[in-house]
Amino acid sequence: MKRYFDAIIIVPLDEEFEIVLDGFQCSEELSTTTLIRFAATLPDRWANLLIVRQPEMGRSACQEAANECLIEFDCGLLICLGIAGGLSSDVSIGDVCYSRNIVDVLDNAKIKWNRITFSPTFYFSPREILVPIALDKLNPHSKSSYLAWVAERSKFGATLIPAPFTGKDGSLETIKELKIWEGLIACGSVSASPEYNAQLSAIDRKVLAIETESGGLFSVARQHKVLAVTIRGISDYAGIDKNLFEQQTGGKARTLAVANATSFLVRQLQSTG
Numbered sequence: 001m002k003r004y005f006d007a008i009i010i011v012p013l014d015e016e017f018e019i020v021l022d023g024f025q026c027s028e029e030l031s032t033t034t035l036i037r038f039a040a041t042l043p044d045r046w047a048n049l050l051i052v053r054q055p056e057m058g059r060s061a062c063q064e065a066a067n068e069c070l071i072e073f074d075c076g077l078l079i080c081l082g083i084a085g086g087l088s089s090d091v092s093i094g095d096v097c098y099s100r101n102i103v104d105v106l107d108n109a110k111i112k113w114n115r116i117t118f119s120p121t122f123y124f125s126p127r128e129i130l131v132p133i134a135l136d137k138l139n140p141h142s143k144s145s146y147l148a149w150v151a152e153r154s155k156f157g158a159t160l161i162p163a164p165f166t167g168k169d170g171s172l173e174t175i176k177e178l179k180i181w182e183g184l185i186a187c188g189s190v191s192a193s194p195e196y197n198a199q200l201s202a203i204d205r206k207v208l209a210i211e212t213e214s215g216g217l218f219s220v221a222r223q224h225k226v227l228a229v230t231i232r233g234i235s236d237y238a239g240i241d242k243n244l245f246e247q248q249t250g251g252k253a254r255t256l257a258v259a260n261a262t263s264f265l266v267r268q269l270q271s272t273g
Contacts, residue, residue, distance in 0.1 A: 005039075005050040007077040007269070008069050010062055012213050016082050016258045017053040023262040024051060035065055045270050050075070054213070059106050059187060063216030070224045077129070077227045080217040081265060083257045084185065084209035084232035087197060089168065091234050093249075094157040094256045096264045097181045097208045098133060099125045099230040104215030105188040105200065120203060123218035125229040130182060133268055137180070142271065153178045153263060157256050165248035168237040178260060183208045185230055187215035197239050210238055231265050233257025 011017045017036070024040035031037050036053040050073065054065035066078055084097065091097065102123040137146045157175040167173035184207045186200050200207055214230040221228035235257035236245055245253070 002072065002074045004048065005073055005075045006048045007079055008050045008052060008066070008073065008075045009079045009081050009265070010052050010054055010065050010069075010213070010217055012054055012057045012062065012082045014053065015254065017051075019255065019258045020051060020081060020262050023266045024049065026051075032068075035068060037069070042266065042270055047269055049269075058212050059104075059214075059216040061216070062213035063220055066217050066220040067223075070220060070226065075226060077229065078217055078221045079228070079265065080214045080230040080232075081258075081261055082211065082213065082232060083235035083254055083261070084211040085190070085236050085238035086168065086209050086234045087186070087200060087238050088181075088183075088206065088208045090179075091181060091208055092173070092176045092179065093161075093165075093234055093236070093253055094153075094175055094260055095179045095181060095234045096261050097183065097185055097232050097234065098130075098264075099123075099185045099214065100130060100182050101125065101184050102214045102218050102230060103184060103186050103203055103207065104218070105186060105203070106215055121215065121219075123215070123222065123228070126227050129227055129229050132271070134182065136268065136271060149263075149267060150178050153260055157260070160252050160256050161249050163248065163250075166240065166244060168240065175256070180264065181208050185214060185232060186210040187212065209234060231261050233259070233261035 011020050026038040026040050028039040030039055038051050040049045040051050041047055052065055054061045104121040136142050154177045161175050164172040164174050186207050188210050209232055211232055218228050235254040236242055
């Protein structure tokens with residue numbers, strides 16, 4: 001019989017992985033020759049989790065990591081945890097997005113006369129995962145705790161990045177109060193092309209953000225009939241001058257994004273653990 005985990009959490013990058021580990025209590029190393037893995041629990045909650053660092057960034061690496069874990073273990077939920085570039089005008093640096101659905105534009109993309117044509121694959125996170133997350137800020141029994149958590153994370157962000165930086169429309173902005181967004185997240189190529197971003201937005205004008213891994217995780221989840229969700233902190237705006245942005249934020253936006261995403265995940269797991 002396979003060992004069972006309540007959730008398997010796939011994390012793309014080394015710098016993200018270290019921050020994610022700090023949010024959990026590691027109980028056992030389960031690394032292989034190809035994957036770094038830790039069994040973990042939550043403070044004051046019973047939970048049986050496996051945290052996995054994929055070998056490199058990208059859809060294929062995420063797919064391989066998730067598939068390798070599901071060959072060896074059973075789980076109740078697959079989670080892709082990391083950072084993303086904001087596409088929607090609504091999202092701000094440090095905000096957290098989680099997937100109502102995923103549009104994978106890396107599948108079946110074609111290039112013709114220097115233009116990409118998408119034939120995307122859509123994946124969906126199940127309502128039994130999304131409803132408890134939405135209730136966190138609506139339920140009278142959890143609302144005050146939720147608002148206190150938002151205030152704490154917002155203060156952390158403003159302290160970490162106190163100076164103004166150039167925002168999505170070219171004007172200066174500062175770290176705003178943390179907001180949580182449920183919606184469509186794109187899995188695609190990293191790009192600074194306004195034309196590429198416009199094509200993504202044309203698929204659905206409400207697409208929140210773009211990242212490079214979730215299509216691989218969701219394809220494995222579909223194959224193994226496992227529930228899946230993606231949680232992403234907004235670390236930059238797609239299409240901006242990222243060198244200038246890194247300079248203005250002291251290179252700390254990614255730290256803020258993954259720390260907020262991890263804190264959000266821990267909160268959700270604690271509320272259901």
